[in-house]
Every structure is written in structure tokens, then in C-alpha cells.
Amino acid sequence: MRRNLGDEFEAAFARYRERTAVEVGERSWSFADLDRWSAAVAAQLRGRGVGAGDAVALHLTNGVEFVVADVAVARLGAVKVPVNPLLPEATVAHILRVSQARAVIGATSLGGRADLWVSDDGRDPSGEPLAAPQDAAPPERPGVGQGDRAAIYFTGGTTGLPKGVVHTQASAVAVHYAQIVEAEIAQSDRLLLSTPLAHAAGLFAQSALIRGATSVIEPGFDAARTLELVRTRGITWTFLVPTMIYRLLDLAAAPTVGSAGDVELRTVVYGAAPTAPSRLAQALETFGPVFVQLYGQTECPNWGTRLANSDHDPARPELLGSCGRASIMADVQVVAEDGTPLPVGETGEICLRSPYTLESYLDDPAATAAKFVPDGWIRTGDVGFLDAAGYLHLRDRTKDMVISGGMNVYCREVEDALARHPAVARVAVIGVPHEDWGEAVHAVVVPRAGFDADELVAWSRGELAAYARPKSVEVVADLPETPFGKIDKKVLRAPHWAGRDRAIG
Structure with a gap:
């Protein structure tokens, strides 16, 4: 393993110079192009x-400029934010303030041009255009070792x-x-990336x-555009969050779209938020x-953890609700509040190493x-909990449980x-205030044709324990999302908890 990320990119530039590295629209750039541009x-x-x-x-939208700037930062031994x-x-x-950003590379509002600002506080209106592709000596990275900082990522939570x-x-x-290894990325792959490159x-x-x-x-996700690219541009691999999968399912009328003769798609990596097993089966x-x-x-x-391709088996539906087993370079355990590991089947906090x-x-x-x-x-x-075969089953966020009547x-x-x-097309569940129980289970539903809230509550009697059934149902046109593609439950809770000291019971 090389000692830093810049070395990894430089090795790739030397090895794959004539291969196509990035495509945006009808334009493409080779590894040699990225080598010259990122060095500049x-x-x-x-x-x-x-x-x-x-x-x-x-602070860039999706485009080749993000990739170039990303690589340039690594080659300089700087810290990406x-x-x-x-x-x-x-x-x-x-x-920008807490990271003490020395420089900001961002797209201006005029034509989406990438500009560079450098100042003590990370902001300077007198920016300059990002360097164009040109010959430049590769930057030296004296003393950049494995223990030095490479990146500061900021959490995408919905509170604070x-x-x-x-x-x-x-x-x-x-x-x-x-x-x-785990995402099964091959040299021959063509990866379609439409979620934010900043994530x-x-x-x-x-x-x-590498x-x-x-x-x-792509600049962003569009279901019709995604299906078109998969069919016409030889896409073999893509990354989706669950809401994107749902929108593709709503659009894709014909069955076995992915196995059609003119489609080469072989890997869809998904995550970032829980996926309903019923939609995954679909x-x-x-x-x-x-x-x-x-x-x-x-x-x-x-x-x-990773739920492998082979684990996506409709004949084993219990696996579709799991997160898979520990990744090749990771360990997973479930612990009690005091950090003591729990036995198989017992629910506690998930820990990773x-x-x-x-x-x-x-x-x-x-x-x-x-x-x-x-x-x-x-x-x-x-x-969550681990089953006897080592599969992790995620139950909830510790901060997202509803405690209703002590349950x-x-x-x-x-x-x-x-x-x-x-x-039910989509659904989110939150806790809303209740005088007797502290919190009551409230379902926020994006409906399909024929939806009836009372019928859903009655139907849930055969699916859920009495204390877990929704006590109220709200119908909405769509669910709010964070910039990271997760359902923004803070927004859903806000009107119910307005004027109260805390947003849980």
C-alpha cells in the first residue's frame, strides 16, 4: 500500500495514460489529460x-473540475474539505470556518466556471480562474506520510x-x-456517478x-436520463441511494430492464439510507x-459491512433486510451501553473497526x-443485531427511536x-407528542392510487405489534431529503414539536 493518496494517483497516471478517465456529456479526458491538468x-x-x-x-458541482481539483489537492499533500x-x-x-480552509475552489454563478480563492479566512472575492490543462512539474510532497491528514469530511446528519x-x-x-474489491470495480468498468461528488x-x-x-x-440524478445512459453509453456500474432506486422502479415499466440484451449494467452499489426489503425485491x-x-x-x-450480489436472493428474503457481513477490511460487533459485546441475536449499538x-x-x-x-x-x-451467520440487521438510529409508553x-x-x-410509494415514521405515551408513532406517506389512511392502519394490525402501529397518518406529495439523499426527519418532526423544549418525548 502506497504511503499517501497523491502517490496512488501518480501511479495510475503512469499506468493508464491513454485510457479514458472521465466523461462529462460528449467530452472526455484521458488519464494523461488529468495528469497535466491536476499538476497545473x-x-x-x-x-x-x-x-x-x-x-x-x-465547493463544486459535479463535473471534471471537481475530479481535477480533488487530485491536485492530494498531489500537493494538502487536506481536502x-x-x-x-x-x-x-x-x-x-x-470553512472550523476547517480553517486556506483556499476554496468553487464554481461561480456566471457560467459555472471554477474559480480559486485564497485568503486567511477562506473567502476572497478576488478569485482567479482555475488553471487550465497545461504542462507543469508534478508537485513535491516532502514529508507527507501515512499519519498526515488527507481529508476532513463533515457529517451529513440532520440535527445541529x-x-x-x-x-x-x-x-x-x-x-x-x-x-x-467490495464495490467490484474493474479496469473495464464505466461508472455512472450522479450523486454529489462532494459525498x-x-x-x-x-x-x-486508482x-x-x-x-x-452527470450533474445530478434524473431517472429517465439514467436509464438512457445505461442503455446507450455502455454503463456497467453505478451508485444509487434508495430514493433513486424507487424513482427508477416507478419509471421502468418493462421487467428485466437490467438484463436486456443491449444493457451492460452488472453492478449497482446502493446505500446511504435504509432500503425497504419489499422495494429491493422489486x-x-x-x-x-x-x-x-x-x-x-x-x-x-x-x-x-457489505451485502454481496449473491446475498440478494429472493429465496432468502430475510437477507434483503440485512446490511450483510463485515467488509473484507472491517470488523463488526454489537455492544451494550457499557461497551460489552453482546451475543448473537441481542440488540445493541453497532460498532465497527x-x-x-x-x-x-x-x-x-x-x-x-x-x-x-x-x-x-x-x-x-x-x-442492530448480528445473526448466527454474521449478517448485520440494522434496526434504527439510537437518536431515531420512538419511545411510546415505555416501549x-x-x-x-x-x-x-x-x-x-x-x-404506499414511500414512507417515513417519526414520533409525535402524546399526553399519555410521551410519543406516538406517526407515518408520513407518499401514496399510490387507491390509498386510504384508515385502511393502512387496519392493515398494519397483521404486520406490527400494537405499540408499533401508526396511531396517525399524514399524506404528502414527497418526502424532504437532506443534501446527502437521506430523509430529513428533522423537517418532518418540526411542525409536531414546535414550541416544545425538546423534539422527542
């Missing part, structure tokens, strides 16, 4: 006083301001070795470069046996200490049950 941007950063160890924020352009301005300002998660060069390299898709683009594969980058019927599920978090990117867990939370030793348990394990904040209601289980109803 690294030289530009160096000329503005940015060096190894300095934080550089990437990806900033999702969908985040609100106050959150962006918070990220995001925390900075520090990853080292060793962590950054290790996650790609795991990802290339998981950026890691997949990096892995594709592996010698081609990234086909996806297998529609697109064929192409799915691989990941489970991880910002603190342990992507590959804590791998070479690519966080080094620390940025400038927050108390949160860092709380995150870790002995022997290198980290707490995920998720609740723990796992929202994930209720959502999975309600999603099986034929008139």
Missing part, C-alpha cells in the same frame, strides 16, 4: 501559498451543525483498496482513477441480480473519546412493514 492546479495552489497540510475546500453545494450558506460558512471528521493518508488509501460519489471517482476505470459524471425483479449494498458512515466510509476509521473529530477531543471504545472500535450510533419502537422496522402495502 497544484502548481497554482502552491503559487498562492498553499502547501502540504493546508485545508482546501472544494469537500463541501456539498446543496448545503445552506450558513452550513458552508461553518465548514456538522462535525469535522479527520481522516489520515493511510485511511484514505485503505478505503480505496477495500472499495475496489460518496467522490470516493468512487477516486477509486475509479483502478484505471472510467467515470461518466428492484431485483426489474433490474436483475446486479445489486451490492454498503453500510458505513462518514467516520468509517462506505464499507463497514477498520484501517479507515476516523483519526478524530476536528478539535473535539470529548466527542472523539466518546466515539471510540477499546481496541480501536468506534460506536456508530446505530442499533422502544424501531422506525426502520415500521417503515419496512408499511412499505409492503401496495398503496
Whole structure:
């Protein structure tokens, strides 16, 4: 394993020079093109006083410029701070402030041009255009070792301001070795990336470069456009979050779309939020046996566990509700509140251990200490259990349980049950205030034709325990999402808990 991420990219540029690295629309760039361009941007950063160890924020929409800037930062030995352009301005300002970004590479509002700002506070209106592809000497990275910082990622949670998660060069390299294996990325693959490069898709683009594969980058997700690209551009691999899968299912009328003769799609990696087993079974019927599920978090990117392609078996429906088994470079255990490992089948907090867990939370030793348990394990904040075969079953977030009348209601289980109803397109479950029980289970439903709220509640009697059934149902046109593709339950809870001291019972 090479000592830093910059070395990985330079080795790939030397090995795959004539291969196509990135495609955007009708344009393409070879590995040699990215080599020249990223070296020029690294030289530009160096000329503005940015060096190894300095934080550089990437506030860019999806495009080749993001990939170029990403690689340039790594080759300089600087620290990448990806900033999702969908985040609100106050959150962006918070990220730039706490990361102490020395430079910001961002798209201007005029024509989407990528500009560079450098100043003490990360903001300077007198920016300059990002360097164009040109010959430049590869940057030197003196002293950039495995223990040095490579990136500061910010958590995508739905409560409070995001925390900075520090990853080292060793962590950054290790996650790609795991990802290339577990995501089954081959040199011949053509990866369709339409989720934000500032999030998981950026890691997949990096892995594709290291592996010698081609990234086909879209500015955003559109279901019809995705199906068109899969059919016409030789796409073999893509990453989707559950809501994207649902929209493709709603659009794809013909069965076995994924196995049609003119389609080469062989791998769909999905994750970032729970997927209803009933919809996953529908996806297998529609697109064929192409799915691989990941489970991880910002603190342990992507590959804590993996539900392999072979585990997506309609004949074993119990597996479709699991997160799979420990990834090739990770361990998983379930612990009690005091950190003691629990036996098979018992529910507790999920803990992960791998070479690519966080080094620390940025400038927050108390949160860092709380995150870790002995022997290198980290707490995920998720609740679940391991079965006898080692499959992890996620029940809920510790902060997302509804406690109704003293009973723990796992929202994930209720959502999975309600999603099986034929008139439910999408559903989210939250707790709303109740005078007697503290909280009551409330279902927020995106309906299909023929939906009836009272009928859904009656139907749930055969699916859920009495305390877990929805006591009220709200019908909406769509569910709010965070910039990271997760259902934003903070928004759903807000009107129900307005004026109260806390947003749980």
C-alpha cells in the first residue's frame, strides 16, 4: 500500500495514460489529460501559498473540475474539505470556518466556471480562474506520510451543525483498496456517478482513477436520463441511494430492464439510507441480480459491512433486510451501553473497526473519546443485531427511536412493514407528542392510487405489534431529503414539536 493518496494517483497516471478517465456529456479526458491538468492546479495552489497540510475546500458541482481539483489537492499533500453545494450558506460558512480552509475552489454563478480563492479566512472575492490543462512539474510532497491528514469530511446528519471528521493518508488509501474489491470495480468498468461528488460519489471517482476505470459524471440524478445512459453509453456500474432506486422502479415499466440484451449494467452499489426489503425485491425483479449494498458512515466510509450480489436472493428474503457481513477490511460487533459485546441475536449499538476509521473529530477531543471504545472500535450510533451467520440487521438510529409508553419502537422496522402495502410509494415514521405515551408513532406517506389512511392502519394490525402501529397518518406529495439523499426527519418532526423544549418525548 502506497504511503499517501497523491502517490496512488501518480501511479495510475503512469499506468493508464491513454485510457479514458472521465466523461462529462460528449467530452472526455484521458488519464494523461488529468495528469497535466491536476499538476497545473497544484502548481497554482502552491503559487498562492498553499502547501502540504493546508485545508482546501472544494465547493463544486459535479463535473471534471471537481475530479481535477480533488487530485491536485492530494498531489500537493494538502487536506481536502469537500463541501456539498446543496448545503445552506450558513452550513458552508461553518465548514470553512472550523476547517480553517486556506483556499476554496468553487464554481461561480456566471457560467459555472471554477474559480480559486485564497485568503486567511477562506473567502476572497478576488478569485482567479482555475488553471487550465497545461504542462507543469508534478508537485513535491516532502514529508507527507501515512499519519498526515488527507481529508476532513463533515457529517451529513440532520440535527445541529456538522462535525469535522479527520481522516489520515493511510485511511484514505485503505478505503480505496477495500472499495475496489467490495464495490467490484474493474479496469473495464464505466461508472455512472450522479450523486454529489462532494459525498460518496467522490470516493468512487477516486477509486475509479486508482483502478484505471472510467467515470461518466452527470450533474445530478434524473431517472429517465439514467436509464438512457445505461442503455446507450455502455454503463456497467453505478451508485444509487434508495430514493433513486424507487424513482427508477416507478419509471421502468418493462421487467428485466437490467438484463436486456443491449444493457451492460452488472453492478449497482446502493446505500446511504435504509432500503425497504419489499422495494429491493422489486428492484431485483426489474433490474436483475446486479445489486451490492454498503453500510458505513462518514467516520468509517462506505464499507463497514457489505451485502454481496449473491446475498440478494429472493429465496432468502430475510437477507434483503440485512446490511450483510463485515467488509473484507472491517470488523463488526454489537455492544451494550457499557461497551460489552453482546451475543448473537441481542440488540445493541453497532460498532465497527477498520484501517479507515476516523483519526478524530476536528478539535473535539470529548466527542472523539466518546466515539471510540477499546481496541480501536468506534460506536456508530446505530442499533442492530448480528445473526448466527454474521449478517448485520440494522434496526434504527439510537437518536431515531420512538419511545411510546415505555416501549422502544424501531422506525426502520415500521417503515419496512408499511412499505409492503401496495398503496404506499414511500414512507417515513417519526414520533409525535402524546399526553399519555410521551410519543406516538406517526407515518408520513407518499401514496399510490387507491390509498386510504384508515385502511393502512387496519392493515398494519397483521404486520406490527400494537405499540408499533401508526396511531396517525399524514399524506404528502414527497418526502424532504437532506443534501446527502437521506430523509430529513428533522423537517418532518418540526411542525409536531414546535414550541416544545425538546423534539422527542
